[in-house]
Structures are given as C-alpha cells and as structure tokens.
Amino acid sequence: MGELYETxxxxxxRIKKYLENGKRFxxxxxxxxxxxxxxxxxxxxxxxxxxVRIGKTEVLVGVKMGVGxxxxxxxxxxxxxxxxxxxxxxSSRFELGPPKFNSIEVGRLIDRIIRExxxxxxxxxxxxxxxxxxxxxxxxxxxxxxxxxxxxxxIGAVAALKIAKxxxxxxxxxxIVHGEWSTKNIPLNxxxxxxxxxxxxxxxxxxxxxxxEEDVSETKLTIGSTGExxxxxxxxxxxxxxxxxxxxxxxxxxxxxKKISLKLEKFLGK
Amino acid sequence: xxxxxxxxxxxxxxxxxxxxxxxxxxxxVVPNADGSAMFSFGDxxxxxxxxxxxxxxxxxxxxxxxxxxRCTYNMLSFSVTDRIKPGPSRRSMEIGKITEWALxxxxxxxxxxxTVVDVHISIIQxxxxxxxxxxxxxxxxxxxxxxxxxxxxxxxxxxxxxKQLVVDVSKAEEDWEEGEGATDMPMSFxxxxxxxxxQLDGKIKREQLKEAIEMAREASKKVYEVQKxxxxxxxx
Numbered sequence: 375m376g377e378l379y380e381t382x383x384x385x386x387x388r389i390k391k392y393l394e395n396g397k398r399f400x401x402x403x404x405x406x407x408x409x410x411x412x413x414x415x416x417x418x419x420x421x422x423x424x425x426v427r428i429g430k431t432e433v434l435v436g437v438k439m440g441v442g443x444x445x446x447x448x449x450x451x452x453x454x455x456x457x458x459x460x461x462x463x464x465s466s467r468f469e470l471g472p473p474k475f476n477s478i479e480v481g482r483l484i485d486r487i488i489r490e491x492x493x494x495x496x497x498x499x500x501x502x503x504x505x506x507x508x509x510x511x512x513x514x515x516x517x518x519x520x521x522x523x524x525x526x527x528x529i530g531a532v533a534a535l536k537i538a539k540x541x542x543x544x545x546x547x548x549x550i551v552h553g554e555w556s557t558k559n560i561p562l563n564x565x566x567x568x569x570x571x572x573x574x575x576x577x578x579x580x581x582x583x584x585x586x587e588e589d590v591s592e593t594k595l596t597i598g599s600t601g602e603x604x605x606x607x608x609x610x611x612x613x614x615x616x617x618x619x620x621x622x623x624x625x626x627x628x629x630x631x632k633k634i635s636l637k638l639e640k641f642l643g644k
Numbered sequence: 645x646x647x648x649x650x651x652x653x654x655x656x657x658x659x660x661x662x663x664x665x666x667x668x669x670x671x672x673v674v675p676n677a678d679g680s681a682m683f684s685f686g687d688x689x690x691x692x693x694x695x696x697x698x699x700x701x702x703x704x705x706x707x708x709x710x711x712x713x714r715c716t717y718n719m720l721s722f723s724v725t726d727r728i729k730p731g732p733s734r735r736s737m738e739i740g741k742i743t744e745w746a747l748x749x750x751x752x753x754x755x756x757x758x759t760v761v762d763v764h765i766s767i768i769q770x771x772x773x774x775x776x777x778x779x780x781x782x783x784x785x786x787x788x789x790x791x792x793x794x795x796x797x798x799x800x801x802x803x804x805x806x807k808q809l810v811v812d813v814s815k816a817e818e819d820w821e822e823g824e825g826a827t828d829m830p831m832s833f834x835x836x837x838x839x840x841x842x843q844l845d846g847k848i849k850r851e852q853l854k855e856a857i858e859m860a861r862e863a864s865k866k867v868y869e870v871q872k873x874x875x876x877x878x879x880x
Contacts, residue, residue, distance in 0.1 A: 607844035
C-alpha cells in the first residue's frame with residue numbers, strides 16, 4: 375500500500391524534535407494554518423465549484439443537483455450526498471480501485487459537518503412531498519495531497535454550496551433543464567460550518583499538518599463547528615487522549631474557526 | 645443551568661439522567677471463536693468474536709514489525725425496524741474502523757509480527773448506541789481470547805436532549821425533536837480514564853460538551869464493572 379513512499383524514520387524523528395521546541399519545518403506555529411486560497415468556478419458545468427489550496431494541498435469540490443425520490447424517512451426533505459475520491463494523480467500513495475477507507479472517511483465526515491449543522495435547508499428542497507425532491511451532490515477530489523485534505527474539503531464544500539446556482543426546472547415536464555441555471559441559490563443557513571482537525575504529535579497539538587506531519591500524527595480529532603456550537607466530532611487513529619488534551623483541542627478549534635471563517639468570508643465578498 | 649432542569653426532566657423510559665439502561669454481559673457466546681462476548685444496553689444487543697492472532701492473509705498486508713488489529717461491524721438485516729441491506733456499507737466500514745481505533749490503545753500485539761487479530765461484531769437487535777455495545781463486547785472478547793491488554797475499554801453514549809444531558813441514548817431519545825433536538829456523543833475510555841474514541845452529531849456548546857465528557861467518563865466506570873464481573877465468571 376504505497377509503503378515505499380512513506381516518510382522516513384529520520385524525518386519523523388526530526389519533526390518530533392522540532393516540535394519539542396515548538397517549531398515546525400516550515401516555520402509555522404503549532405496553531406497556524408498554511409496559506410489558504412479559494413478559487414471559484416473550476417467547471418462551467420457544475421452548479422457550483424471551487425478549487426481550495428492549503429499550502430501545497432489542493433482539492434476540487436463541485437456541487438451538482440438532481441431531482442429524485444426522497445428517502446422514506448425524510449419524505450419532505452431534499453437529499454444530500456457527499457463523496458470524496460482520492461485520485462491516484464494526486465499522490466503516489468493513492469491507487470486505482472474501489473474506494474479505500476481514507477476517502478470514505480472524508481466523505482462521511484464532510485457529510486456530517488454539513489448535515490448536522492443544518493447548513494442546507496433541506497426542507498426547502500422538497501418539490502412534492504413523498505414524490506419529488508432535489509438531491510444535492512457534493513463531490514470532492516484530491517489534486518495534490520500534502521496533508522490535511524479533510525479541512526480543505528470542508529472549506530471547499532461550503533464555498534461551492536455558497537456560490538452554486540440551482541439548475542432550471544421545467545415544472546410541466548417535471549425535469550431539470552440541463553446546462554441552464556436559474557438565478558436562485560441553494561437555500562442555506564447563515565452560520566457557516568467548518569471542519570477543523572487537530573492532531574496530536576508527541577505531547578503537542580498541531581493544526582493543518584503537512585503530509586510528513588500527518589504521518590507522525592498519533593491521533594486526530596475532527597470538529598465540525600459553526601463557531602459557538604459544535605455540531606459534529608470524530609476522533610480518529612490509534613492513540614488515546616487525556617481529557618485535558620481533549621479539552622485543549624475543543625478550545626483550540628474555536629480559535630481556528632474564527633481565522634478560517636474570515637478567509638471564507640473574504641472569498642464570498644463580505 | 646442544566647442541574648436545575650435535570651430534576652424535572654423526564655426521559656421517555658423514566659430513567660435518571662445518569663442512568664444507563666439495564667446492562668448485561670456474557671463471555672463465551674461463540675464456541676468456535678478464540679474469544680467471544682455479548683454486551684447489551686437494554687434492547688441493544690451486540691456480540692463479538694475474536695479470531696487470532698493468526699497469520700495475516702494476503703501476505704502483502706503483513707506487518708513484519710507488529711501484529712495488526714482488524715475490526716468489522718455488521719448490523720443484521722433484521723436488527724432494525726426497516727430492514728437494512730445485508731453486507732458492508734460506508735457506515736459499517738466507518739464504525740469498524742472507529743472500533744479498531746477505540747481498542748488499539750489497549751491491545752499489546754507488538755510481539756506478534758505478521759499476524760492479525762480479527763474482531764467481528766454483529767448487532768443482533770438495535771435500539772441505539774449499537775457501536776458502544778459493540779466496542780464493549782469486543783473488549784471483553786479480546787480479553788477472553790487471551791490477547792495481551794494493559795487495560796479494558798468501556799464505551800457509552802451521551803445524549804443532549806433539548807438542553808439536558810443524559811447517559812446511554814435510546815432510539816426514542818436519539819429521535820428527540822423538542823427544543824434543540826438530540827445530540828449524540830458516543831465515547832470510549834480505558835479503565836484509567838483515557839479517551840480512545842469520541843464522535844458527536846448534533847449541536848452543543850463547548851462548556852456543555854466538557855460536562856458531557858465527564859459524565860461519560862463516570863458512566864464508563866459502571867460499564868467497566870459489568871464487563872469485569874462477566875469476565876470473572878468465566879471458568880474455562
């Protein structure tokens with residue numbers, strides 16, 4: 375499984391040594407993200423799409439919409455589907471074939487961050503109760519993996535949803551008019567959800583790891599938050615955390631939320 | 645704030661806010677396995693079976709430095725009211741991985757290179773908190789199999805129903821719609837109180853989340869007592 379391309383033992387040791395003195399290879403502080411850039415409209419054919427870069431990490435996120443049947447347990451609500459694909463072109467570690475756990479994890483975490491924060495007003499996406507509803511598809515693709523694809527995907531999902539236009543809908547034919555868009559936006563709530571992932575390396579907690587730093591991360595906690603509230607959370611990887619470390623992560627996520635949401639608001643022209 | 649509410653708060657099944665459903669645990673439920681156990685929270689019943697350490701196949705998955713822990717989680721199609729499609733799903737794959745991560749910190753299989761310890765969890769009957777019941781059963785099954793461990797993992801879900809924190813969420817509570825609705829927070833702790841797993845779906849402020857973590861840690865001690873008692877009853 376791509377073992378050949380793993381971070382060398384020497385590098386791993388050096389990352390940990392540096393951190394003991396509060397330092398990172400690229401000079402960042404432990405609670406500092408790399409430069410985040412967001413570019414709109416990577417595909418004309420998407421309802422909304424963006425390119426997000428965090429340092430050298432790059433993801434493309436697109437929103438497409440369809441019309442279909444509602445799920446039996448949510449007859450008056452639109453559907454949301456989030457998938458992530460880690461393309462072999464984005465890293466020597468990713469291979470073709472059925473989805474591996476790491477991409478499923480990203481798809482499911484972003485799904486819950488969007489869904490649990492109630493960012494999309496799914497009730498407004500009902501066309502005819504029990505029969506026809508809008509489906510929102512958020513698809514995430516990695517283009518270059520230099521760590522923290524997850525938080526990049528979260529920023530991308532929100533940005534793509536924000537700029538998306540609903541497709542035209544022919545009410546007589548009850549069909550989408552492909553390739554034509556209305557002027558309407560997807561019904562969204564004001565509070566923006568973001569994914570913030572905190573990693574524990576040795577006794578230090580860092581944000582936005584590079585690929586090499588991600589390799590030495592012992593455990594991670596992904597927090598989906600709308601600022602004041604936390605709406606989803608998941609701990610990953612094999613090491614335990616003390617409750618004190620957990621509380622530190624919870625507090626740090628609030629600080630990071632403020633910084634990243636400023637970036638996003640700037641992109642959205644506020 | 646929440647303390648005031650708790651006196652008047654009524655749970656659908658009349659439990660106290662810090663009370664789990666009736667817990668039962670039994671070791672040795674799958675004779676073929678190297679270790680096995682059942683754990684239930686009320687109507688939620690999980691069984692787990694452990695096979696190994698055994699040689700890892702296919703060979704390219706072998707780790708020449710240490711043993712591998714591998715967990716699967718599976719809901720029987722008839723364990724829920726609306727039949728679910730048999731076979732793995734994205735949800736079940738994720739819970740399998742979460743379980744692996746929850747148990748890995750306590751399992752000492754470094755000295756078994758090229759081997760795998762397989763843990764298979766099946767949910768027989770579901771009434772919420774299935775992953776917690778599964779993790780509890782799996783921890784017991786690992787102990788029963790004689791896998792070296794330096795602790796045990798005990799898992800419990802915390803819920804926030806409207807503004808009220810409760811221990812061990814049932815299905816009726818998971819679907820809570822009044823006020824702020826339901827927030828579900830499954831967590832797992834080692835017997836010395838370290839966190840090995842946490843997930844959260846819903847909406848909660850940071851201060852109350854910290855309160856929930858403490859409540860879960862307390863409740864996990866009761867789970868631990870049930871696990872320990874069942875393990876001590878094993879004679880073979």
